[in-house]
Structures are given as C-alpha cells and as structure tokens.
Amino acid sequence: MAENDREKYEKQQRERPKQHQERQPGREDEMIPPPVYIREDYRGSGKLRNRVALVTGGDSGIGRSVAVHFAREGADVAIAYLEEQGDAEETRELVEKESRTCLLLSGDVGREAFCREAVGATVDRFGRLDLLVNHAGEQHVRSEFRRISSEQMEKTFRTNFFAYFYTVKAALEHLGEGSAIINTTSITAYRGSDHLVDYSATKGAIVAFTRSLAKALAPAGIRVNGVAPGPIWTPLIPASFPAEAVETFGKSTLMGRAGQPAEVGPCYVFLASEDASYMTGQVLHPNGGDFIST
Numbered sequence: 001m002a003e004n005d006r007e008k009y010e011k012q013q014r015e016r017p018k019q020h021q022e023r024q025p026g027r028e029d030e031m032i033p034p035p036v037y038i039r040e041d042y043r044g045s046g047k048l049r050n051r052v053a054l055v056t057g058g059d060s061g062i063g064r065s066v067a068v069h070f071a072r073e074g075a076d077v078a079i080a081y082l083e084e085q086g087d088a089e090e091t092r093e094l095v096e097k098e099s100r101t102c103l104l105l106s107g108d109v110g111r112e113a114f115c116r117e118a119v120g121a122t123v124d125r126f127g128r129l130d131l132l133v134n135h136a137g138e139q140h141v142r143s144e145f146r147r148i149s150s151e152q153m154e155k156t157f158r159t160n161f162f163a164y165f166y167t168v169k170a171a172l173e174h175l176g177e178g179s180a181i182i183n184t185t186s187i188t189a190y191r192g193s194d195h196l197v198d199y200s201a202t203k204g205a206i207v208a209f210t211r212s213l214a215k216a217l218a219p220a221g222i223r224v225n226g227v228a229p230g231p232i233w234t235p236l237i238p239a240s241f242p243a244e245a246v247e248t249f250g251k252s253t254l255m256g257r258a259g260q261p262a263e264v265g266p267c268y269v270f271l272a273s274e275d276a277s278y279m280t281g282q283v284l285h286p287n288g289g290d291f292i293s294t
Contacts, residue, residue, distance in 0.1 A: 005039055006208030010035075013257035014232070014275045018243035023032025024138055027160075030110060036140040036260040037065040037094070042072065044098075047273040051121035052126040054118065056080040056109050059088040061234030062184070063263030066133055067091055071098035073269055078103035080114075080136065087235075101126070109136045109163035110155070114281065119170040126282030129174040131272050134164040135184040135208075139199040139240050153198045160202035165210060169183045177221030180272050181212045187230040187287045203228075207283060214281030223280040225271045230287025232259045253287030 007033050012033050019032055029033060044080065053070050057063040058079025065243045070092070077095055079102065080087050088104050090272035104126050107114035137160045144150050164183055175181070188196055189203035214224040231237075231250040237258075238246050250258025267284045268274050 003169055005041070008022045009036070009136060009260055009263075010257055012028060012260075016247055016249075018247045019238050019293075020169045020241070020243040021235070021239040024140075024236070024239045025060075025082055025084055025269075026237070026239030028235050029090070030237060031233075031238060034260045035061060038068050038072070038121060038142035038262050038265065039129065042069070042214040042262075042266070044072035044074065045072040045248055047269060047275065048131070051075040051130040051272075052078075052122065052128050053131035053133060053272070054078045054122045054129060054167075054171070055133040055135060056118070056163065057132070059084050059091050062089045062229060062264050063133075063135045064094070064142050065261035066135065066268045067102065068094050068098065070131070070263040070272070071100040071102070073273070075131065076101045076126050078099060078105055078125065080105045080109060080118045082106070082108060082136075090195055093117060096236070099263045108165065110158035111167040112162075113239070114168040115163060116170045119167065119174065123174050125216070129171060130179050132171045132175065132179075132181045132270075133184070133268060134182070136160075136163060136201075137184065139196055139236060141195050141206065142197070143195055148198050151269070156198045157202050157205075160199065161209070164206060170208070171282035175222055178248065179222045180276075181213065181222065181224045182268055183224070183226045185210070185226045185283060187228055187285070187290055189228060203292065207250045210283065223271075223276065225276065225279055225281070227264065227267045227289070228283050228285050229264050230259060230285070232261060232264055232286075234261060250288070252290070254286070254291075257288070259286060259288050281292050
C-alpha cells in the first residue's frame, strides 16, 4: 500500500464522527467519510478481460469495490441490489468510467425467482456468465440471544445463505470450465459474535457451503472460493450499530483501524483470475489482524 493511502485510511479512522442509519440496507452516500472503493494507484492488467460477472450486493461497500476492480481488469458487470437505486447508479457510473458495461438488477435475493431472473438477465444482456460473486447480506444487532425472533433468523438466513444457494443453482446452467464462484463469508464465522448470532451462523454455513461446493464442482472445472472480511467500513456498519460503536469501529484490530473496501476488492480479483488457478475451497481473510487480536 502506498504511504498516502495508509495515512488516508488512518486519518479517516481518527476523524470518523458518530453516526447511525435507521434502515437496512444502508446508504453509502450518507456515510461520513465515504468508503474508499479502489486505490488511486491500482492498475488493471487485463486479468478479467472480456469476462462477465454477476455481483449480488454490488451497489455499495465491498460489492461496489468488487464491481469497479473487475471492470478495471476488463470485465463487464451485472450488480444485483435490493432498492438502493442511488448507490447502484453511482456504481454503474464508476464501472462505465472504466469503459465497461454495468447492468443494474433490483430485487430481493432472498426470493429464488429473483435469483433466477438476475442470472437470466445477465446472460441475456452479455451472452455469457463467467464469474459469480455472492455478496449480498444483512445483519441485525441483538444484545440478548432471546431477542432474536424466529422471523429475523429466517430472514437473515434467506438473504445471507439461501440466496447463495439459489443464485449458484441458476448460474450453473451457464458456468463452465474456467469459471469461478466467490462467496462472501465473514470473520464472525471463525471467532463468533455474541451480538450477531444469527448473522454469524449464516457466515459459518457459507464456509461449509464453499468447501462442499468446491468438491462438487471441481470435476466441471469450476473453482469455488470465499472471502472472510473483518471490520470493513461499509454502509452495513452505520445501518447496524449504534452511533457510539460506529465511531470506534475497527479500532480493536492489530492495525488499529477499520479496513476499506479498496483493501478487500483485490482479493476477489485474485480469486476470479488465473492467478488463483490452483485454488478452490479456500477462504481469504482481509481482517487487519482482528482475528488474532481478540
């Protein structure tokens, strides 16, 4: 990382004010300061030239970073999102600045019908599908386990896990040898979280899903890997936590700050490209040393 990037991220941590958003998904354009989605000095080298990717939750945060990084590496991108139209439009503009095409797909990934529609629309628009990034998710803080309702548990699993299953199932009709699937899990799958029990459970399920799917799809030449981010500054944070917690979010890591989406997006580029041709069933951990600091 360039010195000026590190200094910028550390300055953001110091100057981040208390803030909270009342709705999920959160809105990137309401965050102070805004997340950094790509480094100024990141240079694409055609690693994903002429590939087509579908990124769920691609409108903001890590999903936006993935979309823009993929575009800079030469891919066209479809992004699925719930209803954050402003964020999605901005992501499309950013992708188009990279001289690539971005297709916007609005709907609830917790519905199997929409997952099928998103895959179908992507193939209709671009004529193929090479890369699937399952990233959309939600989380709801509950200080006591007994406060997690059955309805919340089901909704969290539907968005965070069932959607991955639905989208992969629909995408397999179009993916083939050399394709890649990348699933977003979380550090909470490994260290747990007493205030995000249902969310952590979905992320643990994604780890097992990734490993099992890698075994199932290896004969077809399809690689399946995952990324387990630690505390990253995305709209999900102010939309989930109280203002005081948002102000100090990420300070407990060994690096003393929250990560930026720009520091996670390259993990997806690596796993999507031929650089990771001998990797499947694996998970990358961009977490600032958070796991070993707790």
